[in-house]
Amino acid sequence: MQVFTCAELMTAAHALGGQVDFDAGMADATPVLAGWQQVHAVDDGVVLYLSRSRDMVGGSSHNRLAPGITAGFLVDGEADVAIGRHRLRLEGAQRRMPTMLVHLREEDSFRRHWQAGRQEGKVSLHLGDDWLRRQLDGDATGSARLSRVCRSHADNHAWRPGAPLLQRATRLLQDAPQALPLVRRLQQESFALELAADVLQALSQEDEARPLSAHLQRCVSRLQQWLESGEADALSITQMARQLGTNAVDLQRGFQHCHGQSIAHHQRQLRLERARQALQRQRVPVDVAATIAGYAHTSSFSAAFKRQFGVSPSQLK
Structure with a gap:
């Protein structure tokens, strides 16, 4: 298990695009942390962090978190952190409050409270706002839910990863030093995407319950x-x-x-029903029925009509 001095930890954080500053003055050569951390960028805007560590000093440090969704949980141990003004105490063993799931509208502070001898096995995933919008482009329902999440700032949303995710996280934290680089990368990538899906599903269900x-x-x-x-x-x-x-x-x-169902989907169903009634009762031509249903092309109308009613417009007519 690697031991990081104060200077080494600051250098490592800077290499990842962040910054760690200890509140109390501390000599560069002071050992502060024993353990390891792995960072895997799955996509532009999706970053998975895995770490297992033991504090060697007390005090607190702060870093900066980028805008977006950050989800994290402990496989074991304890952590005491604060995002903005919100402080969270995470306990991996007792599972009393094992997770954090927050959205930041803008960059904010991340503070970690240290306690000599305290250990933690931690998983954290960051989903950038730009990545989320790219994935949900064209999905009206998903985009609507994302918009509401993005109005929040640093609120801890209800979320608990399921047993399969916890088991995979445990294996990733145990196998980190031994796994082959390619196997490790593939394992991390699939896990990160599964974790992202679980997080977004939790936010979706939270929204539906409101x-x-x-x-x-x-x-x-x-x-x-x-x-x-x-x-x-x-x-x-x-x-x-x-x-x-x-x-x-x-x-x-x-x-x-x-x-x-969405407004657009419901509206399409209603307009197709009006077109069906016009075909049956008024014997209108198929192209007129297509216009009633809001379609510019009879071929698109016929395909949608058959999906809805099981027969083509010409067959019904």
Whole structure:
């Protein structure tokens, strides 16, 4: 197990793009930490940190955290940290509060409180805001949830990694010195992506559990009337929200909460139903039915119609 002096730890932190400064004056040659840390950049904006260490001094140090989501937990040991003004005590063995899951809107301080003899086996994952937006580009529901998460700053969200993730984390912390470099890299990459999916799922479920305000419930009810009557056909979701007196993010969340599907998907279903009725009752041509459903091309309309009703428009007609 490597022993880091004060100077070596500061140099290592600087090489990773960070900075560690001890509050109390300390000689450069003072041994401060025994252990190891591995950093794996899975993608531009996704970084996995694995560490097993033992404090050799008391006191506290601070670093800077970049904007984005940071999730961390202990496999064993204890840690006492603070992000911004929020202090967290993590306990890997007792599992009383084993995790942190925070979003930072902007760079903020990360403080670690040291205690001589204290040990920890820690896993931490950082998801940058730019990476999250790239992954959710085109996903209206996911983007809406991300927007709400990104309004928070340094709040610790409820999250607990499942048993399979804990088992994989334990193996990664145990095998770090022995694993072959290629095998190690592949193990870390797959683990980081699985951990990212678990974190985002936890945030999604937390959002779905949040109750709707009375005002938002009225907005969703009124929107449903507009969609059924066709009044909303020419409106974007932003325009719908503005006319209802809310915002597009909350309107999407409220509608998903009440109907189990996005506004756009529900609207497509309703317009296809109106087209079906026009074909059956009014015997309109297929191209007219396509226009009713909001499709510019009959081929796209026919494919969507068959997926919805199991028969093509021409067969139904």
